[in-house]
Amino acid sequence: MKIIRARTAGFCMGVSLALRKLDREVTENNAPIATLGPIIHNPQVMAHYEERGVRCLRDTTQVAPGQRVVIRAHGIPVAEETALKATGASVVDATCPKVKRAQLGIAEERGRGSTLLLFGEADHPEVRGLLSYAGEGAMVFGSLDELKRLPLRDDVDYFLAAQTTQDRAGFEDVVAWLRQRLGRDIPVLQTICDATRKRQQEAVDIARRVQAMVVVGGFDSGNTRRLADVARAQGVFTVHVETVDQLPVDELRKKSVIGLTAGASTPKSLIDAVQRFLESL
Numbered sequence: 670m671k672i673i674r675a676r677t678a679g680f681c682m683g684v685s686l687a688l689r690k691l692d693r694e695v696t697e698n699n700a701p702i703a704t705l706g707p708i709i710h711n712p713q714v715m716a717h718y719e720e721r722g723v724r725c726l727r728d729t730t731q732v733a734p735g736q737r738v739v740i741r742a743h744g745i746p747v748a749e750e751t752a753l754k755a756t757g758a759s760v761v762d763a764t765c766p767k768v769k770r771a772q773l774g775i776a777e778e779r780g781r782g783s784t785l786l787l788f789g790e791a792d793h794p795e796v797r798g799l800l801s802y803a804g805e806g807a808m809v810f811g812s813l814d815e816l817k818r819l820p821l822r823d824d825v826d827y828f829l830a831a832q833t834t835q836d837r838a839g840f841e842d843v844v845a846w847l848r849q850r851l852g853r854d855i856p857v858l859q860t861i862c863d864a865t866r867k868r869q870q871e872a873v874d875i876a877r878r879v880q881a882m883v884v885v886g887g888f889d890s891g892n893t894r895r896l897a898d899v900a901r902a903q904g905v906f907t908v909h910v911e912t913v914d915q916l917p918v919d920e921l922r923k924k925s926v927i928g929l930t931a932g933a934s935t936p937k938s939l940i941d942a943v944q945r946f947l948e949s950l
């Protein structure tokens with residue numbers, strides 16, 4: 670079995686940075702450590718930290734006295750950060766610098782009196798955080814069709830931004846449609862992360878050369894799900910798994926060339942395990 674593994678598979682800068690911060694807290698501090706929500710969207714990574722005594726808090730009411738709390742890589746809403754600081758916990762901000770830049774860019778545009786249109790998944794933690802910087806009137810949409818159904822007004826100054834892990838081609842379609850619909854240019858914040866674009870591009874390139882694609886990463890990970898989507902869109906049989914035991918072995922055994930990639934929150938050890946298994950088929 671020939672395996673073509675994406676060079677971009679696995680941790681991005683923001684995830685590596687967040688986990689380095691959490692590792693430092695675990696090894697250098699005696700205080701109990703917690704993360705506010707999953708630090709990244711990968712259950713195997715979360716289990717690893719849980720074994721090392723790191724608690725994952727649902728919200729700020731669960732913060733214990735004296736706890737050190739690490740803010741997740743996706744960032745959190747302004748009100749949650751304020752509530753967190755009010756608990757007296759020592760806060761370590763592991764928000765990805767690119768998400769932070771998107772938050773601040775949105776706040777700046779909002780300061781000019783414009784209203785945000787955000788291309789993203791409404792129920793994603795990063796999106797909830799971004800929206801909190803946008804003030805009243807902001808609207809979120811997950812596709813061009815959803816955008817077309819929004820009650821846009823001609824007397825409102827809009828600006829556009831995207832969740833960092835959104836599909837770049839889809840965003841360009843959104844920009845083009847909005848220009849036409851509003852009959853004018855509007856400010857567009859370039860918030861889509863390069864890590865996402867490179868992973869998606871490489872997934873497309875590989876998907877065109879193989880008989881099946883395997884995408885490894887958390888089922889809750891938006892960027893991993895979209896990697897599987899872009900591979901599938903090339904018409905190739907694509908599976909998204911979190912761990913090696915979830916592979917559809919009978920189906921994959923029939924293929925001779927398989928592409929392998931992974932989301933930005935997938936540890937190398939999980940990708941290696943899948944690669945070793947596929948090579949053994």
Ligand code: SF4
Pocket residue numbers: 681682683684742765766767768833834862863864865892933
């Ligand atoms: S994908 Fe980009 S924005 Fe998201 S955590 Fe990684 S580097 Fe940051």
